[in-house]
Amino acid sequence: KPLHIFPNIEEFVRRHKAGTEAEFEATQKLVDQINKENNKFQGWVLSKIRQTSKRSEYLVLVQPGPDGERKLPQQGEPAKLRLVLADGAVTRFWEARRIESPMAFLSTTASNPDKIAAFHVTVYIAEAHEGPSDGVGDIMLTDSNAVGINFLLTASEATKDAELGALDLLYGRHVNATERQIKAFEYFVLLRDPEFYVDLHEQIPHLLGDLQDPSFASSPLGKKWALLNPQQRNAYIHGFRKLQCGICILPGGPGAGKTHFNLFTIAMAQSKPLPRPVMVKGRPEKRCAKVLFIVDMNSPVDDVANRAMRLYQDLGMKKSVIRMKGWGAEVKLSDRLNSAEDKASGDIMLVDFTNQFLRTANLVSLGHGSAPRSCHAPTLDEAAWQRYDQYKATKYEELTNFLEGELWENNDVIPLRFRRCVYNLYRDTLAEADFIATTPVAASNHFRGMFKPDLIFFDESPHARELCNLIAIANFDPIAWFFCGDYRQTVPYVGSTTSDCENIYREQMQVSMMERAAAANAIPFELLMNHRAFGGLHQLASTMWYRGRMVSGNDDRRAKALPHIRKYLGQFMNGQECTVPRLLVHIKNCGPERLDGTSAWNPAHVDWVMARVRELLNNRDFKHAERDEPGTILIISPYKKAFQEYKNAIKRLPQWAQRRVETRTVDVVQGHEADFVFLDLVKAKSTKFLDNPNRLCVAVTRARQGEIIMMHPNMVQSTTFIRNSQNLRPIYNLC
Template identity: 35%
Template sequence: MSEVLDGRYADFTPWGGEESEDGDRHEELPPVTPIDPVYSFNNINSFARIHRLGTQVEFEYESITVKRFNGSGHVFKAWPIMVLRSRHMQADVLFFVEPGRNDALLPKEDDVCLMNLPGYGKRLASRRENPCSSWKIRHDFWEHCLVFEVTLHYDKVDHEVKTFKSIKPLFKAPQNVDPRKPMPQPQSIPFEKVTFRLRLSTSTQDAELAALSTLMSARESKLCEWSDQVKAFEYVMTFKGPTRSISLFDTFPYMRDPILKPEAVPPKLVESKTHFNLTVAAALLLKDEIVPPGQANPKPSRNKVLILLDINKPLTDIANKMHQLCGELGLTRKESDESEVPRLVIRMFCWSYETTSVHRGRPKAEREELLWINSHDDAGLRKNLDQADGPLSRYKPESDKTKRIEIHKFSNAFWKADKPLEECIAPTLDQAARSWYEKHKHTKYSNLRTVLGIRNSEDFNALVDEEIEQVYRDVLQAADVVVTTPVTASKFSKHMGSCFQPSLVIFDEAPHARELSTLIAIARFHPAAWLFTGDHRQTKPWVSSHGKRPAINKAVHQLRVSMMERAYVANPRMPSLLINHRAHGNLQMLASKLFYQGEMVPAKDPDDFPSSTIHLRQKYIMPLKANNGPEHQEWIMGLVSKLLRDPQFLQINGKDPGSILIMSPYKQAFYEYRKAIKELKNNSPDLAKRVLNVEPRTISTVQGHEADFVILDLVRDRVTQHLEDPNQLCVSLTRARQAEIILMHTGMATELRYDNRLLNRPGPLARMLSLCEKAGEYVEFPATPRSIRPGRAPAAQPAAPAVQPATSDTAKPSVEPPESLGNPFESFETDMQQLSLGGNVLW
C-alpha cells in the first residue's frame, strides 16, 4: 500500500477489510426524531451546538456508506484510452469508466480512491474531468464516462517502444487525438473489469468544524483583528441590525466607472447572477487601490478576488469565463518594474499535496553544496570535482539541532503540469506555477534550474521541494483571482494564506452550500466585503442522510436550510435579481407566479417575440390543442425529429440551430431518452449534426443548462415526495428560452386537482397545474390505444403539456435522486393531458 499511495493524501482514512481498524464500527446509527429548523438564532451557542452535532452525525453516516460500498465489490468496465504523460519507466494513463447504478459514491473531480486493476493490483486513481469536450469529440458513450488517471509502470522498455503488462491504451499521447476521426465504439476496444476502494475524506468535516470553532473562539477572545469577521458571524445569526455598513463604492471609488459608463460593459455581463458576480469582480480589478475606512484618499492596494462555489464543474466554467473576461476587457496590473501584465486567474483544485518535515539545516546544507559546485564550475574544475569533499558530506542529521520545518512536496504535480489546451481556459495552480517557473527560471529560480541539471539531484530533494514551494508561493502572490471550493480554500489559507489575501470574497450558489461551508469564507478570509449570491428557491444544501427512513440525524432539516434561505426569511424584501434574460415570449410567467410572487419580469418587452419564438408557438405549441393524442416517448422523439428538420427552428439570434433539452426526475427515464436520441442519430444520418443539439438530463443535473425548447417529462402516474420538491420544480421551470412542454400522467393530474380542492396549501405541482388550466394552457388527450414500451408492471402515463416562463439560472443538488423502482416507460394506456402557458405547454 505504501508503494502505491506514495505517502499522499494523509487526510484520507481507509475503511473496511484488512487495512482498517474500524471493522467493528457502528453498523447502523440509531433512529431519531429530527428537530424543526430554526431560521433565526438569537443564541449563537445553540447554532454552534446544532450544526456541530449534525455535521458529526453526517460524517458517521457517510463512513458507514463508504464501508458498505467497499464491501460490496461493485464491478465497473474501464477502458484504457490514453497515455497522458510518459516517463522513463512509468506513465499516467486515462481510464474511461462506464457509469452505472453504483457510481454515486465514486470520487468527484480531482478526488482520489483506489482502483483494483487486473495485473496491477490496487493503484491510486484520481478522478478527472471528462476531456471529450476539450478534445472536441462528440460521442454519446465516451462523453458520459467517468474518467480516472492512474500511474502504471511499463512492463517492457525497448528503446522508444514501451508496453504495459496487460493493457493497450487507444492513444499513446494527447497529440494523437484527432477530432476529425470518430472515436471507436466501446464494444470494439478491450476493457478491464475493475473495482474501486473508497477512502473516507475528513476534509469537509474538518474544514466546516474548524471554521465554526475559529469564529466561536474569536468571539470569546474579542481580539481586535477579528472584529469584522466576528461581527459578520453574529450578523448572519439573525440578519438583523448590522452594527455598521460600508459601501464598496466608498472603499473602491473607481468601481463606479462601469456604472457611469454602461456602454463600456459587455451586454452579456448583465444576463444572469453569475455574470453579475463576474462583473463585480472585473470592476474591482480595474485598479489596485483602496480607500481605508475613515480616510479620504486612496492608497495602493493589491486587490484580489476569491470566488467560491461548492460544485466543481460550474467552478471550472466560472474560472474560464473570468479568465476570458479579463482578456476581453484588457485588465492588467503593474509589475515591480512598472511593466503591464495581464490579470492572472487560477482555477485551484483540491489541495492534496503531501508535506515533509525536515530540519532547517538540511536544505541549508544542500544550498551550500550547490554554491560549492557552482564555484568549481565557474573555475572550470567541475570535471575533477569530488562531492565527497563538499559541504553536504559533512552534514550529520543526528547532530542537526535546528528547528524542524514542513515543506510541501509540490514536485510531482509541478512536473506533470502541462499548458492549458486553449488560451480561453484558466490555468490550474500547478499549470500556473509551471508557467511562472519557465518564465523566471533564469532569474528568480536559477538555483532550482541548476540543481535539476546535476547528475545526483536526488541528494538535493529538500532543496528542490523548498525551491518549488517558493514558486507556488510566488505565483499565488501574483494571482489576481482564485476560483475554488470552500474546502480547498480552507486548506490553502491554512498553509499559504499570507500569499493570497483577497479584497473581495464572492460565494456563488451559496444556497447549495451547508451553513458551515459558507462560514469558511468568513473564518478564513478578511476581505473588505463578502458577497453571497444564489437563489434558495432553486437549490438546497446536500445532506447525505436526508430522506433516510427512519431518520438518523436530529439536525437533518436544519442542515438542509442554507444561510441564504434564512436571510430571505428574515428579510423577504432583500435585494434580488428578478429580471429574466433567458426566457422569451413571457415564458417566465409560470415560475414567477409559483415561486417569485409574480415579481419576476422579462428583460425585454414581453410582446416583442423573436421570430423563432413566434414560429415555435404557431407551429408546435398551438396545434397541440387540436391533437388526437401523443404516445409519450415515441411522440416526444417524433417532436424532436420534427424540430431538428425544421429550418426555422433557430436560436433567438435567428441564425444558429435551436437546442432541445429533455428533462426527467428519474435516472431510468434519462437512460431511455439517451438511448432514443442515439437511435435517432443512427437511423437518421441527415440529422447527425443537428442531434448534437439535443441533450437529455435529470432535473438534478440541469443547473447552469438551458435550451430553446425544453421538454419536462414527469413520468409517473402519481405524485411522489421527490416530484413535489419545490427547488427541483423551480429549476426545471427556468431552463427554457423559447418554449417548454411538460408531460404529466392523467392519474397525477387527477390527484393534483383533488389536492387543489381539499388542501389549504396544495403542493407546487398542484399549483402549477391550476395556473396552467386557468391560463388556458392545458390540453387533455384521449387514451392511447397501445403501450409505448412493454414492461413488468404498470407505470406512469403522460398527461398534459404546459408552457411556462423561464427564470434566472441558479443551482441544483449535485447528487442524483434515489433510483425509482420499475421502468418509467412500461405501459401508457390511459389519458394524456397537456397544459401550456405563454410559450410553454404542459401535458
C-alpha cells in the first residue's frame, strides 16, 4: 500500500528507486509492442543539413497520426527512421533524433503546422545509395511530395537517469549537493521538522517593500497587483514568510489563476536587483533574480514561456526568455566522432551544441519564413542565433569566419576550435537569460552549470513523479523552490498501471509530494478562488473534493448569457428554473454502449448531444461569459472511441460552427474550458475507470456557464454504482 507519511528516508528511497526501475522495464515492453505495429506516418525530407565524406544529415518533418504523439519518439529521444516509398519499397532504418520544431523559422501550407514533428536524421555513406534526395526544395508540404515514414522506437533512459541521478546526488554520493540541498531533500521526504526556514521577503525585500510605495498603485506592476484576488494577495504577503527549508508548496484549484500568480511573483522579484551581489565569473555582480520554470509536459513549456514574454512586454521590462524541451537529451555529451580529438587536446567540453547550431544556420539559410512574432519566446537555438547575428562581427568573429569559410563542412570530425566557438555562444546565451522554461529532464543535465537560478517554480508538480520533482532540488540551490499545481485533479503519470504489471510500487509512484503534504497538514495556503465558473457551477467540485473551500471569484451579473442558459436548461425540467446551470441527463429507452476494443461510445448519447449542440450554436443569446462574442462548446468523454465519434460529428457541422466546438478526452482536457460543456460517461455500468476522482474533478470544472452530464439510466441501477461508486453516486445525488 502507498505511504503518505514516510517513517524514514530509507523507505522513500527504497520504494521510489525500485519503482522507477520497474517503470522503465514496463516502458520497454510498451515500446516493443508499438514497434511490432509498424505504424506508418506521412513525412517530408525538408533539407540536407550537412554532408561529409562519411555521412549525410537531413531535416525530416513528420505529421503525427490519429494517435498523435503517443506512437512518436519524444523530443530529444533517439530512434530509428526509414522511408516508405511510393512503390512500397523501404529504406534501411537510419539514426534519428527528434528536435525542436523549426516552424518558427518556416512558413508552410501544412495543416496544423505546430503539430508537425521534426527529426535530425543521419545517413552513413555505406547507405547513401538509398538515402533521401536533398529535400523537397520548397516548404509546400503536400501529399504529392510526401513520403511514408516508419519508426523503430527505443526506450529512452533519459527520464530514468534524470530521476535516479537526482536521488543519487541527494542520498547516494552527495556529489555537488550542498548541505542546504540535503536538508531540503530531507524535508521534501519527511514533511516534518525542517532544519531551517527562508523568509522570501527578507531575501528579496522589494517583493513586499514596493507595495508600500505610494506610486506603486499607478505603476504597471501595481495595476497587476490590483487584479489579484484576496486569496492570491494573502498567499503573496503571508505565504512567503516562513518557507520550510526554502520549499513553498502552493496548491491551486481550477480557474484559480495559479500561473498568473506565479508570473506576477516572478515579475515583482525581477523588477529590481537582488540586495546582495551574486558571484558571476568569480566577481560580485548586482543583478536581478533569475528564474527557472519547470513543467513536466512539453506543450505547457511553450505556453508559459510565451505568457512570460507577453507579461514582460506589458510591464515594459526588458528580459531574456528562453524555452527548452528536448535539449538535455540531445546535447548530453560530445559526439563520439569528436571524442578522439577532444581527448588528444585535453580540452573536453561538457556539452556539444554544434549540431543544433548547424541546423539553425541551415534553417535560416532557407529564408522562407518570417521572423518569430514578438510575443513568441525563442528556443535556446533561436536565442543563440539571435545573439550570434547581433555580435557576429565582433564577439563571435571567429565563429563567422568558420561559417563563411565552410571549414567544417566536409570534415567528419568537426574542428575543436569551431565547437569551442559554438559552445561559448550557447554558454553566453544561457548566462544572459532571465527566465528559462524547460522540462525536468532538460534541467537535469549540464545545463545546471550554465544557468544559476535564484527562484525555481515547478508548475503542475503533482503530474510529475516524486523523483522528478527532486530534480529541481538535486541540481540547483536557489533562494526558494516553489511546487505548484492541483493534487486533486492530477496524479503523477505512471505507465505501468495495468493489473498485469510487475511494478509493485506503481500505486506509491502515483502519490505526489503535494498530496502527501496535504495529508501531513504541511500546506498553509491554497488558491481556491475559481474565476472560471459562473452561476454556482463550482459548488459541485467544491463539495466533492475541496472540502467546501473552493469559492467563486465571479460576479454572475457579468455573464450576460447566464439567464438564457438557465432558461435553456429549464426546458428539460418541465419549465422549472435551473438555478445552478448543470443537469444530469438520462435518455429514455437508451440502448447500450458499443464497444471498440477496450474503448466505447453510445450512439444515442452522440445523437442527443449533437442535437443540443446545434440548438446552442443557432441561439443568438448563447454568448461568451465575459465578451460580446458567440459562446463555445466543449464535449468531453473518458473514452477515445466516443471522442472520435464526436469529432466526426463536429466535422459534419458548417465551418462557422466547427470553430466554436471542440471535443477532448478527459485525460487531455485539463487547462481547457468552454461556455457550455457536455460530459458523456457513455457506459451503462459504473467502473473504477469512470469513478476515478481525479478525472471527474477535471471533467466537471471545465464549464463557464452551463453543463450537461450524460449518464446512462441503467448505471444508477448497477451493483457497482450502488455499492462501490465513491464519486459518481454523490455526483448523481448532488445534481
